[in-house]
Amino acid sequence: MNNALEVRNLCKTYNDFSLDSISFTLPAGYIMGFVGQNGAGKTTTIRLILNMANRTGGEVKIFGLDNIEDELTVKQELAAVFDEICFVDVWRVREVEKVIKGFYSQWDSEQFAAYLKRFKLPPDKRVKDLSRGMKLRLMLAVAMSHNAKLLILDEPTSGLDPGGSRRVARYLARVHL
Ligand SMILES: Nc1ncnc2c1ncn2[C@@H]1O[C@H](COP(=O)(O)OP(=O)(O)OP(=O)(O)O)[C@@H](O)[C@H]1O
Numbered sequence: 001m002n003n004a005l006e007v008r009n010l011c012k013t014y015n016d017f018s019l020d021s022i023s024f025t026l027p028a029g030y031i032m033g034f035v036g037q038n039g040a041g042k043t044t045t046i047r048l049i050l051n052m053a054n055r056t057g058g059e060v061k062i063f064g065l066d067n068i069e070d071e072l073t074v075k076q077e078l079a080a081v082f083d084e085i086c087f088v089d090v091w092r093v094r095e096v097e098k099v100i101k102g103f104y105s106q107w108d109s110e111q112f113a114a115y116l117k118r119f120k121l122p123p124d125k126r127v128k129d130l131s132r133g134m135k136l137r138l139m140l141a142v143a144m145s146h147n148a149k150l151l152i153l154d155e156p157t158s159g160l161d162p163g164g165s166r167r168v169a170r171y172l173a174r175v176h177l
């Protein structure tokens with residue numbers, strides 16, 4: 001069976017915190033929930049997987065490739081959504097695509113347009129004027145428009161009302177990457 005993600009003996013040390021030899025495997029086609037108390041190291045683990053922080057030890061493989069040596073290749077297959085909007089405030093919704101599509105060899109404009117419609121995102125509205133739920137839907141639309149095979153979400157529904165949160169969870173359960 002192909003593994004989407006293999007984390008082996010991953011370590012990270014900050015002054016007052018250390019992630020001590022974390023190992024887990026996620027087979028392709030599966031959904032994994034990552035549960036732990038505040039400060040347990042969930043976001044740190046995700047940042048290490050994405051090479052947004054330097055690990056102290058261990059290794060991470062994404063679809064069999066090393067997350068650092070093969071970073072450019074694996075990032076094409078990956079999409080990540082954090083709980084804060086990562087686009088520039090003054091961009092309009094439709095301008096987000098212009099900037100982001102340059103990073104992805106398999107950017108799918110039709111797919112993005114379909115998501116904007118489906119998620120009811122007004123193309124001319126500026127990022128700063130979107131509601132929390134709309135910002136989340138915009139990040140999901142981007143994440144799902146470049147043919148990613150692994151979607152990593154770090155508390156994307158925090159701050160959404162219970163209905164919004166359930167709708168996102170139901171929607172994600174139906175996504176087939
Ligand atoms: N850049 C950093 N420098 C120093 N310490 C850090 C840094 N990033 C995270 N930490 C520390 O690492 C620990 C784990 O934080 P992390 O954000 O990974 O937790 P979490 O499990 O995602 O928590 P939450 O549920 O609150 O999101 C915390 O003690 C945090 O202060």
Ligand SMILES: [Mg+2]
Binds near residue numbers: 042043044154
């Ligand atoms: Mg966190």
